Amino acid sequence: MNFSFIKTIATGLFCFSASAFSCHGQDLIANQAPIDKHIKVVDSVTIQRYIESKEMNTYAAELYDTWNTSKTHCYNSIEIPDSFKIDLRGFAMPTPSRNITSTFGYRPAFRRMHKGLDIKVYTGDTIYAAFDGKVRIVRYEPQGFGNYIVIRHPNGLETIYGHLSKQLVSTDQNVKAGTPIGLGGNTGRSFGSHLHFETRLLGEAIDPQLIFDFPNQDVTGDYYVFHKQNNNQTTHYTASNTNIKKNARTTSHHFYKVKRGDNLSTIARKLGISVKQLCAANNLNNNSKIRPKQILKY
Secondary structure, three states, X not given: OOHHHHHHHHHHHHHHHHHHHHHHHHHHHHHHHHHHHHHHHHHHHHHHHHHHHHHHHHOOOOOOOOXXXXXXXXXXXXXXOOEEEXXXXXXXXXXXXXXXXXXXXXXXXXXXXXXXXXXXXXXXXXXXXXXXXXXXXXXXXXXXXXXXXXXXXXXXXXXXXXXEOEEXXXXXXXXXXXXXXXXXXXXXXXXXXXXEEEEXXXXXXXXXXXXXXXXXXXXXXXXXXXXXXXXXXXXXXXXXXXXXXXXXXXXXXXXXXXXXXXXXXXXXXXXXXXXXXXXXXXXOOOOOOOOOOOEEEO
16 A cells, blocks of 8 residues: 555544544533633632621721711620720821820810810821721711711721811721821811820720820830729729730729829829829829839829
């Protein structure tokens, strides 16, 4: 038999087989395409749900089970944990201003608690997010905070920024620590341009001075530990951090943060009480040493 004839037949059979295999492969791919599309859709949904789940967990889902974008204080029915450790690392100061014009505590003139700090800023000064977080509320309250913002943070805190002249973020927006969120102002119930700044855990106001050291533009420690204690049907709150051990908040006390150069006598004069009263409230005696950043109750 002619060798060239055999070669020609073999080549033809190979080409036919390859062509048939190619067509069959294409048919398989074509038949599989709808399945692939379906898998992609399923994967997309799964991935989106996973992202949403991770995002929810990022914003202290172990504490909060609601996301209310219209009401500032909406946690009356939520149980306060006995203790909760708050991570203060990765912070940013809300303002570079060091001038605190009004502290946390009861205001006799208004017969109500002042549940934050007033920090001197001027209209137009930039206000920054204190930690990474998600903006829960951007609203205007004419008889209260004026233009204000509430941000929930992964560490469990919610921070409030009041009396702004302008808000630079929107509800549900994710922000990083140090993100510009607003401009200082004098809106709402305000008697001069300043920032009203609050730190809260599940709606419970915590003195911001126990967390932020505005004069030194720093936090008071890497962590802040919130404790709840029940005593004679009255709820008391205490706190500690890695740098300071202190009583932090009760419903019947105010607090003073020791400054450089302070002693018991000068502090007592500032607070309008006697040294004996100050010592009794803090388990001190006349010879006790105090240090800067120490928190005294009165």
